[in-house]
Amino acid sequence: MLSLEDLVDECKTFYLTGQETVNSLLAWTVFLLAIHGDWQEKARREVIEIFGNQNPHPEGIAKLKTITMIINETLRLYGPSTLLVRQVAREVQLGKLVLPANMDLLVPNMALHHDPHLWGDDVHLFKPERFAEGIGRATKYNAAAFFPFGLGPRSCVGMTFAITETKIALTMILQCYTFTLSPAYVHSPMTILTLRPQHGIQIILESLHKDA
Numbered sequence: 001m002l003s004l005e006d007l008v009d010e011c012k013t014f015y016l017t018g019q020e021t022v023n024s025l026l027a028w029t030v031f032l033l034a035i036h037g038d039w040q041e042k043a044r045r046e047v048i049e050i051f052g053n054q055n056p057h058p059e060g061i062a063k064l065k066t067i068t069m070i071i072n073e074t075l076r077l078y079g080p081s082t083l084l085v086r087q088v089a090r091e092v093q094l095g096k097l098v099l100p101a102n103m104d105l106l107v108p109n110m111a112l113h114h115d116p117h118l119w120g121d122d123v124h125l126f127k128p129e130r131f132a133e134g135i136g137r138a139t140k141y142n143a144a145a146f147f148p149f150g151l152g153p154r155s156c157v158g159m160t161f162a163i164t165e166t167k168i169a170l171t172m173i174l175q176c177y178t179f180t181l182s183p184a185y186v187h188s189p190m191t192i193l194t195l196r197p198q199h200g201i202q203i204i205l206e207s208l209h210k211d212a
């Protein structure tokens, strides 16, 4: 049975892992769409086609193909989680290496997401079309090429919730505004638990509805 302390710990974990991560993902997605106006337009066209100016609903969210590609490409380039931590339970052979028990193992998913051997020479470019045929095709079915939510039995329990939340917020932003990057923006991604823009992301919003 969970003690009160365990319960409080679980609530803190959900707050921390659930809030900052989605916040970062949404911020980086808006940033990338602000500098890639063509993808912003494609995303808006899809949103208007599916929802018009109505609030997003579950059936429509399931149909958002372009937005899904954009979110995956953002998770690849600026995934909120930059590395996973594991502790070796007992001595184990991993390829040519022998890992002793209790060793801390850092698995840098961000390095793999930026590896030109896995993604090609255009690895640093924002190209959501990589994901046009889904994650399997984009990674050539290599599970170690893309795992923004971790891998294995301890992978993120909030993944579907996080992606749905991001889609809802992004849909509502795209329905109301066009946006560009402010000249005040200084590019400086840094990791404090999640990958964040050190100085924030300054965006210039223009309302799509004259009376808004």
Ligand code: HEM
Residues within 6 Å of the ligand: 013, 014, 017, 018, 019, 021, 022, 025, 079, 080, 081, 084, 085, 148, 149, 150, 151, 152, 153, 154, 155, 156, 157, 158, 159, 161, 162, 163
């Ligand atoms: C874009 C958003 C998110 C990203 C990129 C993300 C990423 C991750 C990663 C990489 C892990 C560790 C997996 C591992 O060690 O293999 C994790 C674990 C976890 N995440 Fe998320 N997460 C996100 C959103 C959320 C949300 C919204 C929630 C809850 C509402 C959540 C709850 C958790 C919990 C409870 C764990 C620990 C699972 C365990 O240890 O069994 N995450 N997440």
